[in-house]
Amino acid sequence: MSEYIPFLIKVCYFIAAVLFIVGLRRMSAPGTAKGGIVWAGFGMVIATVVTFLTPGMENYWLILAALVSATVLAWVSGKKVAMTDMPQMVALYNGMGGGSAAFIGAMELYKVSNGHAMSGIPTSLALIGVFIGAISLTGSLIAFGKLQGLIDKRYTFPGQNIFNGIFALAVIGFGIYTFSHMEAMNLWIFFGAALILGFLMTLPIGGADMPVVISLYNAFTGLAVSFEGYVLGNWAMIVAGMLVGAAGTLLTQLMAKAMNRSIWNVLFGSMGGGDSASADGDQGEMKEIEGADSAIMMAYAERVVIVPGYGLAVAQAQHKLWEMTQLLTNNGVDVKFAIHPVAGRMPGHMNVLLAEAGVPYDMIEDMEDINPQFKQTDVALVIGANDVVNPAARDDPSSSIYGMPILETDLAKNVIVIKRGRGTGFAGIQNGLFFKDNTKMLFGDAQDAISELITGLKEL
């Protein structure tokens, strides 16, 4: 009987791999997305349960203790977290996966340093897995800290990119040295240095780039899992890890492309570093407007385009916004939502929020579709968005965000901007849109401001 168990395990891992692929496939279409995660979930449960049967295993209580405690903790925290805080939770869980892969690699290599034989390919893949897994762990923790507001500024110093670059090369070089001198001490230094590299790489990156960074680390973790899967001879890990590695890499490219920046530039060219001189010239005055007046402007408009940004997510104002939108549509106003690919802190962040509030898909437009329509738009309502509507990205070659595609709200006949204060956005640059003649500023938290608009609309 027991001789069939390894075969059974392999069959189950195969089934799990198939379920992952099917699940990911279904998750990529709105109609089947909900089922997709359930399919993948089944795969995970099957693989996990059958792993307990692996011959020659000990430490069952330790495994159970770690498994149950982490599952309960992650489950509860994942259930409790607010919809707006999802991006940092994804970053956190992703970092955990990367860390897990790195620790597996370190364990296997530690055995090698104690005289356990391992040939060249698995050894090198294990080292690479430790390297990128460790970067993914600490990098994701920083991303989590930044989005959670625990780390609220960028830590930059002159020559940082060069320093980081040299440090990265040094770590890689030391990894190659460790490959030929596999001793425990070298291994720990390598592991520790890779962890530090993850910190150093992520600290100078501003919040505007976080979507790209989280996606990149997601791909990193996938690769690390795949490589450590090879070391362990585990096909489920190889296939699932590589699947995520490839999908994550493509997603990262799509995002970086949307910002017109290369991944290299995101990682090693910290944005908005010091050139605060740009766009300071054309400022003038910001013109304030009251909620009631804004409501009138929109109610008598033919066409309103709403541009949501991170401020909407922070204020949790998506339900209020939908309520306001319904009031407008009842008044016969044509309302559309314009979503910038990197609005919020993750791609699709705004779509998720609007979907939560019940906004139908056909009211939501992508950047390419909506941009030609701004000229015929009476009111563009910008809610807590800043850099993605900054005309400097189109007009000012000296700006550090020059070249990033923007939502061209400045072409609309009127612009109302809901904003908490007069500060700059995450990129730290002034926004000429706020000073334009046809722009009115409605200062306040998105929740309060939209409530004012609703009151104003109801009183009409």
Added chain:
Amino acid sequence: MIDGFVAVYVFMLAAFVGNEIISKVPVVLHTPLMSGSNFIHGIVLVGAMVALGQAETDLGKTFGFIAVFLGAGNAAGGYVVTERMLEMFKTKKKKDVKKGEGDKK
């Protein structure tokens, strides 16, 4: 031990599959999909379980414990978060046919 070239083929094929799948995804689903793929690499849990199960030294057990803990957190947290996000898409019918890229083929 796995034949190196077989693994290279599998790496290659899995990479293409991953690429194919995501290239058709509508923007609406980017965040859930990233979260879903984050869940899928939680499979690292099974490797961590085996590694801990075969650990003999105290150091191995400590590392293994950490690896299982982190892997299980990745899998469980990734599932809950993805499921919650996708929950919001359930009631709505696929009205985004006009998006073109969102539909099945």
